[in-house]
Amino acid sequence: MIPEQILAAKPLVLDQRERERYFEDGFLTVPGYIGAAWLDRLRAVVATKIEESRPLSASDDQFDLAPDHSAEKPNIRRLRKAVDQHPELWTFAKDPAVVDLCADLLGPDVRFHSSKLNFKWSERGDAVRWHQDIQAWPHTNCAVLTFGVYLDDTGPEQGPLTAIPGTHCGTIFEQFDAQGNWTGAVAERDVATLPTAAARELCGPAGTVVLIHCRVVHGSAANYSSRMRPLLLNVYSAADALAMAPAPAPTKHTGELVRGQEAVHVAHGALPRPPAAPLGSGRLPLNLRRAEDGGQAGVDRLAGV
Numbered sequence: 001m002i003p004e005q006i007l008a009a010k011p012l013v014l015d016q017r018e019r020e021r022y023f024e025d026g027f028l029t030v031p032g033y034i035g036a037a038w039l040d041r042l043r044a045v046v047a048t049k050i051e052e053s054r055p056l057s058a059s060d061d062q063f064d065l066a067p068d069h070s071a072e073k074p075n076i077r078r079l080r081k082a083v084d085q086h087p088e089l090w091t092f093a094k095d096p097a098v099v100d101l102c103a104d105l106l107g108p109d110v111r112f113h114s115s116k117l118n119f120k121w122s123e124r125g126d127a128v129r130w131h132q133d134i135q136a137w138p139h140t141n142c143a144v145l146t147f148g149v150y151l152d153d154t155g156p157e158q159g160p161l162t163a164i165p166g167t168h169c170g171t172i173f174e175q176f177d178a179q180g181n182w183t184g185a186v187a188e189r190d191v192a193t194l195p196t197a198a199a200r201e202l203c204g205p206a207g208t209v210v211l212i213h214c215r216v217v218h219g220s221a222a223n224y225s226s227r228m229r230p231l232l233l234n235v236y237s238a239a240d241a242l243a244m245a246p247a248p249a250p251t252k253h254t255g256e257l258v259r260g261q262e263a264v265h266v267a268h269g270a271l272p273r274p275p276a277a278p279l280g281s282g283r284l285p286l287n288l289r290r291a292e293d294g295g296q297a298g299v300d301r302l303a304g305v
């Protein structure tokens with residue numbers, strides 16, 4: 001789907017101007033979209049997972065633990081493959097209200113891709129460097145987004161998602177280093193070309209949804225506050241945007257349609273022309289190379305995948 005096709009259909013929950021803003025900026029914040037009932041259910045899952053993590057001394061397929069994690073003072077960086085870790089998280093991912101919002105920005109046929117819950121723990125939860133997501137999960141077109149919901153109130157001091165408007169229409173940056181290692185981050189020399197002063201912190205009360213276009217440059221600062229910043233992140237695509245590489249952290253539901261029909265034709269998107277380098281000169285994602293480990297080893301840490 002291209003933005004013009006998506007915008008031509010009547011919206012389900014957003015107003016037309018909000019949809020247009022998403023396509024202009026590459027992100028959209030919908031304050032308080034998820035109500036108290038779902039927030040209670042999701043927070044109950046978080047509480048259960050924190051308890052489950054206490055006896056662990058090392059990260060595993062479910063938990064990415066910070067080095068100082070302990071039974072007395074848990075410190076979880078991420079719940080990986082979140083929809084596989086608790087039935088409530090999959091129920092949420094396919095909830096009609098969630099999918100309506102995605103459909104307003106992806107078109108009527110929506111496919112689930114992947115999922116994680118980033119905790120950004122209190123007292124120095126990690127920063128996430130500037131990056132774009134499409135390199136980690138290349139698709140045949142860019143109708144791919146991340147639906148993030150803050151489970152608690154999130155202000156500047158909690159290290160909110162932060163995005164640079166308009167960068168989804170610019171260059172797709174190299175996110176490998178000179179040695180060919182995946183960094184999942186835009187290199188400093190490229191960051192220097194970006195209008196970082198225009199970056200917007202995407203804050204909001206608990207239940208606020210942040211929708212992130214797969215090409216927009218985004219990241220987040222460390223959390224030095226006394227409150228963690230649990231953020232559930234689910235990735236969806238239009239059904240006609242086919243993944244060109246295995247998902248870096250595949251779930252049992254990766255590839256499932258959550259709304260509408262399978263596409264009859266795959267759409268090969270007309271990507272906006274990058275201003276400086278032709279698209280073909282950048283090394284596109286190719287975590288295919290890492291298919292043997294599901295892409296996990298190289299992608300997980302820095303990209304926040």
Ligand SMILES: O=C(O)CCC(=O)C(=O)O
Nearest residue numbers: 118128161220303304305
């Ligand atoms: O949790 C965060 O602050 C950043 C997450 C993010 O940007 C990502 O996973 O792509």
